[in-house]
Amino acid sequence: MKFSISREALLRPLALVAGVVERRQTLPVLSNVLLDVREEGLSLTGTDLEVELIGRTMPSQVEEQGAATVPARKLMDICKSLPDQSEITFALEEGRAVLRSGRSRFTLSTLPVAEFPNIEDTQGSIELSLPRGTLKHLIDATSFAMAQQDVRYYLNGMLLELRSNLVRTVATDGHRLAVCSRSADIEVEPAQKLIIPRKGVLELVRLLDDSDEPVSLTLGASHVRAHTGDFTFTSKLVDGKFPDYERVVPRGGDKVFIAERAQLRQVLSRTSILSNEKYRGVRLQLEEGNLQVMANNPEQEEAEENVEIEYTGASLEIGFNVSYLIDVLNVLDEDRVQMTLADPNSSALLEEPGGGDAMYVVMPMRL
């Protein structure tokens, strides 16, 4: 194997593919990236056995076709630190990978290509295509609420629901839930519900942009595959039953107020400085036209803020983990936010005034 390529052509696919490679590996070969150069181009593959990402790019010259696996992170760090516009040649010499650029030379270890695992080809039953911007929006709007290492393993991921003319994502960690739906020009019968593991979601969104260019999805029994131009992403699916979001969205809230989103976010961020660092509790005092936000910590330090709101109705005092509220305010893209409350022990509903494509449910804290 021998080829040369510009630093810029290599760097983006390499960075994305290396993102999939875990720092600590059980199998040594999983720390490596698979380079495969052919007539039609160079492909780079990284995997952790759950998520696999293949990136394709064009070498400037291919002298000899072939494949090799080399340490992903080291290769990326070397390419990153070479000067802009460097031309890099890459050759396999006596089982070692030699990388040359200008007056630099690096010799990297390799592991046999045959040891490199590939996720078996999905028996694709359903194929469909979405605008990249749609899928990116849905993931950005909900992925923050995914659980991390929860014993309820099916929460450590995001539900992707595909039905005719509609796509929906749902994520929850058991304390808060995010759901977002968008219409889409797709035909799926019957409706499909898949749980993409947390890591897969975070890697997939990196491949997407705000454009209307298509991302094509292949849904298999145990895998999902996404193609976007130069990348092929494959993820195992979480086998489990995701909770029904409709049961969780509160219906009975009678205290509805509207606030300026940016202003409320700033107020909460400032107040959070003096909340308990571990539990992050803040107290909201809802009054006609005014929301008071208070926090204190074990050192007996206190923060109090007042923010003007649109509200008429009974007063209410309720506690929240301030991070859960800030997370929601960060992803809503409207200037104003509507919050619906019932009582101090019931969940709050946050959304765009009058309701948008996303809904956020946050359980309170007892303070």
Add this chain to the structure above:
Amino acid sequence: MKTRKILHADCDCFFAAVEMRDNPSLRDVPMAIGGSVERRGVISTCNYPARAFGVHSAMPTARALRLCPHLILLPGNFDLYRSVSQQIQAIFHELTSLVEPLSLDEAFLDVTEVDRFRGSATWMARWLKEESLRRTGITLSVGAAPAKYLAKIASDWEKPDGLFVIAPHQVDTFVRQLPVKRLHGVGPANAAKLDEMGIVTCEDLRECSLDTLIARFGKFGYRLHELSRGIDHREIKIERERKSISAETTYQHDLPDLEHCQSALPALLQRLEERMQRHGHPAIDKLFVKVRFEDFSLTTLETSGQRIEAGTFANLLSQAWQRASRPVRLLGVGVRLTPADRQRQLALPL
């Protein structure tokens, strides 16, 4: 701040007292509750005749039997002790809801706001003693004082069957003559340090500047400064938060290798499960194992987890055992519980 009235009630040699109540023939002979010599046990409680021989709690049984060869040793009936303890705690609660249990046989009561007995702490103490003896046959020693640590010292002052009151106007005189050794937190090491400094009573302690005490004892220096002046602002904590639940065994014969340790695990986990059940399966934060090797060196190892899983404990055990790789005297398994305030975040009805 209103002067507080704190009672400290302490059952006299509780486990032994329950046994003697149910079998009066044990009353005048030295007897103790504790683990057997073969099982390398220790004394948990003994009666006064046994104490006359120098036997005391936490002493290895083997040593106790050397001091008092005709000591009657009972294995203990902890379910019975627990039920008697509940009866006594119920009496405390008839007086006030501000009860802080320290163990099965000991509690603090804040009776500042109690109007019964014309608000007299002495009469309340007398009533507790009478009711406990009448309803359970167990004698209490009660101390009354304006602060927790003084109430505790007072209950010990005239033990057994004692009643000692330190009235607010007596605190200063009482504390001045109090040997520093009686202060909570002054064990052999600190006592030796204080002795070196020529400090024997709290009076001596008061003459020592706060700076010197802090330089010598760190944070505890500040505590000493307060205690020597009769100051103790600690409140009665009604709910003592349980931080962990565990089960452990000292083996009759050392477990020679890891394999034997692993086979001992299921029985321990079974007991841990039973205890978890008794406490209503509280939320688990971490799992841990404890290993004491034949040379008495101790190691513990923990990992986060929410469920009692045999595999996880087996892993922890082999890792912990490898630290010394020698025969094992004691094995323990346990869970650390999620702190109550973290449970204040409510969960979605998923």
